[in-house]
Amino acid sequence: GAVVSQHPSRVICKSGTSVKIECRSLDFQATTMFWYRQFPKQSLMLMATSNEGSKATYEQGVEKDKFLINHASLTLSTLTVTSAHPEDSSFYICSNLALGETQYFGPGTRLLVL
Amino acid sequence: GENVEQHPSTLSVQEGDSAVIKCTYSDSASNYFPWYKQELGKGPQLIIDIRSNVGEKKDQRIAVTLNKTAKHFSLHITETQPEDSAVYFCAAKGGAGNMLTFGGGTRLMVKP
Numbered sequence: 001g002a003v004v005s006q007h008p009s010r011v012i013c014k015s016g017t018s019v020k021i022e023c024r025s026l027d028f029q030a031t032t033m034f035w036y037r038q039f040p041k042q043s044l045m046l047m048a049t050s051n052e053g054s055k056a057t058y059e060q061g062v063e064k065d066k067f068l069i070n071h072a073s074l075t076l077s078t079l080t081v082t083s084a085h086p087e088d089s090s091f092y093i094c095s096n097l098a099l100g101e102t103q104y105f106g107p108g109t110r111l112l113v114l
Numbered sequence: 115g116e117n118v119e120q121h122p123s124t125l126s127v128q129e130g131d132s133a134v135i136k137c138t139y140s141d142s143a144s145n146y147f148p149w150y151k152q153e154l155g156k157g158p159q160l161i162i163d164i165r166s167n168v169g170e171k172k173d174q175r176i177a178v179t180l181n182k183t184a185k186h187f188s189l190h191i192t193e194t195q196p197e198d199s200a201v202y203f204c205a206a207k208g209g210a211g212n213m214l215t216f217g218g219g220t221r222l223m224v225k226p
Contacts, residue, residue, distance in 0.1 A: 034214075046213060
């Protein structure tokens with residue numbers, strides 16, 4: 001299956017700082033990528049759809065000014081959590097989109113905001 | 115929008131036994147149903163998927179069945195091994211919005 005990488009794998013930051021998470025589609029060009037958030041013992045919740053060369057589409061309830069998404073190339077999408085707070089602590093996972101429907105996920109980034 | 119229900123939430127089996135996880139979906143337009151395995155601290159890994167034009171698909175010890183009329187699909191794992199222990203998620207896609215909607219997950223524990 002398609003390979004997706006994320007960096008960093010885990011990050012600890014102070015409240016009020018910003019954190020950038022990178023998602024790379026390693027073996028094919030992805031015009032569309034997705035960002036999910038997963039709280040402990042819960043399912044994956046879609047945050048936004050990242051579109052190469054255009055603005056991201058955010059799900060209802062997700063603040064676009066807080067979770068900045070940039071998809072500047074066909075292999076890289078970034079998620080920046082701005083002014084992070086403890087409630088933003090979560091597991092953030094990205095995925096690419098292959099053959100129009102199959103999604104392969106990255107290894108995830110665990111964010112802890114102190 | 116699409117709603118996917120998954121049962122059971124936890125499942126404990128003895129090594130060598132079979133495990134079955136069931137999911138139902140609400141949007142009859144959904145036509146793609148993947149299953150993911152997620153190990154602790156890792157991202158979900160696609161293990162098998164099925165499309166609505168197929169009723170059953172098998173890959174070694176893993177099989178998935180789909181009943182479009184009843185809008186439910188199931189994952190079957192035979193001859194379970196301790197390394198099968200993980201959280202399994204079903205998902206559905208193809209309905210309104212064409213987004214992947216996940217079930218709540220099943221924590222499978224295989225006892226050696």
